[in-house]
Amino acid sequence: MNEFDRKTGGPVMADGIDILQVNVGLRCNQSCAHCHLSCSPVRSETMSLETMERVIDLADQIKPQLVDITGGSPEFNVHLREFVLKLKADGYSIQVRTNLSAMMEPGLTDYPEFFAENEIGLVASMPCYLEENVSKMRGSQCFSRSVSVLRHLNELGYGVKESLTLDLVFNPAVGPNLPPSQAALEKDYKREMQTRYGIVFNRLLTITNVPIGRYLDELKANGQDRQYMELLTDSFNPATVDGLMCRHQVNIGWDGTLYDCDFNQALGLPVNHGAPGRIEDFDLKQMVHRQVVTGRHCFACTAGAGSSCGGAIEK
Numbered sequence: 001m002n003e004f005d006r007k008t009g010g011p012v013m014a015d016g017i018d019i020l021q022v023n024v025g026l027r028c029n030q031s032c033a034h035c036h037l038s039c040s041p042v043r044s045e046t047m048s049l050e051t052m053e054r055v056i057d058l059a060d061q062i063k064p065q066l067v068d069i070t071g072g073s074p075e076f077n078v079h080l081r082e083f084v085l086k087l088k089a090d091g092y093s094i095q096v097r098t099n100l101s102a103m104m105e106p107g108l109t110d111y112p113e114f115f116a117e118n119e120i121g122l123v124a125s126m127p128c129y130l131e132e133n134v135s136k137m138r139g140s141q142c143f144s145r146s147v148s149v150l151r152h153l154n155e156l157g158y159g160v161k162e163s164l165t166l167d168l169v170f171n172p173a174v175g176p177n178l179p180p181s182q183a184a185l186e187k188d189y190k191r192e193m194q195t196r197y198g199i200v201f202n203r204l205l206t207i208t209n210v211p212i213g214r215y216l217d218e219l220k221a222n223g224q225d226r227q228y229m230e231l232l233t234d235s236f237n238p239a240t241v242d243g244l245m246c247r248h249q250v251n252i253g254w255d256g257t258l259y260d261c262d263f264n265q266a267l268g269l270p271v272n273h274g275a276p277g278r279i280e281d282f283d284l285k286q287m288v289h290r291q292v293v294t295g296r297h298c299f300a301c302t303a304g305a306g307s308s309c310g311g312a313i314e315k
């Protein structure tokens, strides 16, 4: 048993599949410092239509409460609209993780209307309500582009109508930092986004940076990697273990590989311990109660209030 499994009283075991998370490709118009998948405009990995068809068959077996589509920027996958429409026709709740600015790229500017017409929930990166901080993490112009898209989404009813949910995601700046209280920060965000930019949204999700990919490179470059890992292990909170997202989801990579989460995907660690690691070999019985593949990076999910793609684990 590894250090993380010992700490959790493990091994960590899955307990059902509520969420089917699908990564449709690694291309992104941004190259954020905290990106665990090291996405950028030069990444060409993208999910094919054939693999998407397999995902739809898989969804039919799993019957998830939510299909969570992520990337990269999902909008860059040329099959995204078709994929979403097929999932929608089958009756699934769907959410897309967007960096917002992708929807200002040529050929992608009608995505806000497409998402609104199909009542797709949106989860949007917005690491701070101050332009200076966002520019440091995500590059210049990202902030103004994101604000412009958020205003348009509000005009379409996002964050206003019950059927059009708009959640924002906060990541701490690079360094040995855990997110602050999600509830307290959400109040600040709601006030500041409204008064500064006239923007409304539903929930703020705080996500702890996982020390892998480009984020780890940045920590190393600053000589902060050991300090950050110590912070994560010292902040272990046993109350977060039941809510670990890997216990309640399956993640599918752009090429059809099955993972316990997007972080394991970034590390190239498919599901294991006897469960098949490819979409064509999927076995529901084996997957539902599989043993999760863990490692030291998992301490990012159990530090402080805990962290998942749905925000803090302890609300």
Ligand code: SF4
Pocket: 028, 029, 030, 031, 032, 034, 035, 036, 037, 038, 039, 040, 071, 072, 073, 099, 125
């Ligand atoms: S964090 Fe998101 S927006 Fe930034 S490079 Fe990665 S996928 Fe793109």
Ligand code: SF4
Pocket: 244, 245, 246, 247, 260, 261, 262, 263, 264, 292, 293, 294, 295, 297, 298, 299, 301
């Ligand atoms: S990194 Fe992935 S496998 Fe590890 S605890 Fe977090 S969700 Fe689970």
